[in-house]
Amino acid sequence: MKISRMDLADTGSPMGLVTKILSIEKELPIPVPIEELAKQLDIEKIAPLETEGFEGGLVTDDARSTGFILVNRAAPSGRRRFTIGHELGHFLIVSHKPVEPGKFLCSRADMAKWSADQGDRYARMEAEANEFSGLLLIPPPALRKFIPKGDPTLAHIPLIAKHFDVSKEAAARAYARYHPEHLAIVVIKDGIVRRAHKGPTFPWISASYGKPVPRASSFYAKDLRQRAASELSPIIPEHWVDLKEGQRAELFEQVYPQQDGYALLMLWLEIEETEEADDDRTSAQRFKDQQGRWR
Ligand SMILES: [Zn+2]
Structure with a gap:
């Protein structure tokens, strides 16, 4: 892979980020190698999440100098991959700010948020991270080709x-x-x-x-x-x-x-x-x- 986080510096929306990633990584295989891609984009480590009741987490700082993704390893493969994509979304969308400084913790309910009322900043962040993960793991051009x-x-x-x-x-x-x-x-x-x-x-x-x-x-x-x-x-x-x-x-x-x-x-x-x-x-x-x- 040749993409770097510099390539994404001017982009802040889920669709914008995924479009950019796909335009640089034209040969991205399906299923998308999400762990490899996360590491390419400065995620240092993907480790098991031990906190009860949560699906995923991201440890980082305000400047996003580096990131650790935590994931519930007991979840089935598809869900685990979605969680990694979701946390990568929080990492790349720099306007996302965790409730507790330096650490995002996301529950299963967060992974099911797809829309948000205006003014609900937390829900909007979760919905954007989901949007990013969904688009990245199922790129629309690849899906259109695949739909019988x-x-x-x-x-x-x-x-x-x-x-x-x-x-x-x-x-x-x-x-x-x-x-x-x-x-x-x-x-x-x-x-x-x-x-x-x-x-x-x-x-x-x-x-x-x-x-x-x-x-x-x-x-x-x-x-x-x-x-x-x-x-x-x-x-x-x-x-x-x-x-x-x-x-x-x-x-x-x-x-x-x-x-x-x-x-x-x-x-x-x-x-x-x-x-x-x-x-x-x-x-x-x-x-x-x-x-x-x-x-
Ligand atoms: Zn989240």
Whole structure:
């Protein structure tokens, strides 16, 4: 590797940093060698974290002259790699300041923060470190090449997780964001909606976090002991999303049970083109195309 921290000196955003890293390390292999990359960027050592209840840590100073990354070695490989990427993010984003001077300590809940209310500086830092790690471990150009053609399905998630050596949730988040269809993937634990990862064109999800999955969902018809993705099934969009006024769409759900009471639920929204839309197919042709996708 030829990158050095000097190359990143003028960059402070997760996307800016990852873009720069990828532009210099054009031959970066997949899975991304995250430990090697961290060391190349002045992380002196990666050591086991012994503090109970935390996933990762970073010991450094304000000037970031050097850094030690601490990681929960008991976590599975994908999560461990994500944690190293997250701590490397804190190290490279110089505006990040730890609560306790010189030491960042990050919990599993921190690793699940993907957005932050305005003014919540701590949550924003965690969300940025996650954003950095997610982009670095699953570089969008490599992911786009890897997503199989055709209809979206949660069956792709374990393939992506394996290919990039990341957790299934990190894979699901990247899939929802970079798949060309309008997708969201909802993370459910014990029947409760915990969070959702969605693509840029997916509308606002109206189902509340911390509340049970909407009653009408096919989630309740799925045998959760079966660790396989269900068939797609239609649901009235308003159970999950707020559509724009006058917008018409079809929504499909797919459920994929995971370990420890977790499940992933994919929402695939097909927004109906309006007559004014730039689409010169006749309605009969559109119908035929629509049917063709299901064969
Ligand atoms: Zn953190």
